[in-house]
Amino acid sequence: MNILDKLKAGIATETVEDTYQVARDLAATLPEEAILTLEGDLGAGKTTFVKGLAQAWDIQEAVTSPTFNIYNIYQGTRQLAHMDAYRLEESPEIWDELMLEELIFPPFCLAIEWPSKLPFIPWPVTHRLQLTAQGEARHISLK
Ligand SMILES: Nc1ncnc2c1ncn2[C@@H]1O[C@H](COP(=O)(O)OP(=O)(O)OP(=O)(O)O)[C@@H](O)[C@H]1O
Ligand SMILES: [Mg+2]
Numbered sequence: 001m002n003i004l005d006k007l008k009a010g011i012a013t014e015t016v017e018d019t020y021q022v023a024r025d026l027a028a029t030l031p032e033e034a035i036l037t038l039e040g041d042l043g044a045g046k047t048t049f050v051k052g053l054a055q056a057w058d059i060q061e062a063v064t065s066p067t068f069n070i071y072n073i074y075q076g077t078r079q080l081a082h083m084d085a086y087r088l089e090e091s092p093e094i095w096d097e098l099m100l101e102e103l104i105f106p107p108f109c110l111a112i113e114w115p116s117k118l119p120f121i122p123w124p125v126t127h128r129l130q131l132t133a134q135g136e137a138r139h140i141s142l143k
Contacts, residue, residue: 003029007142019045022140023052032107035123037115040131045138046113050082079108085117092119
């Protein structure tokens, strides 16, 4: 089964390395303009997943959670824009302030944690991922 079908069925990840591997596998299939939303509770593994994407594109800089600065942009073999909307006010002007469309160029991947905190996303979302953690059990799926 390919990674997209596996993700649609849902993948259990036991370790951080498993989560990295799922992200690297998905990264290899992404279109040149990929918009990923990552839903899931605190600690579900969303940022861990984005670290796996960074590995796929040879990004050397350490990926850290952009909770306070809203987003970070990393350059590797593709641009990775990592956004955490957790602290955003639900105001539509936010997108104008970010000016993301002036900062990212294909091939890129915009990965958004906490998309539910945004009033809208001004790009077509290509992949909606759901991550869950229940006790030690962790799970990733594609909606
Ligand atoms: N299989 C796994 N996949 C991902 N993370 C795991 C796994 N097992 C344990 N962990 C741990 O769970 C934590 C996940 O943290 P991470 O920052 O990725 O969560 P998050 O979903 O981004 O949370 P937040 O909403 O606070 O940003 C890390 O401490 C990581 O080491
Ligand atoms: Mg996070």
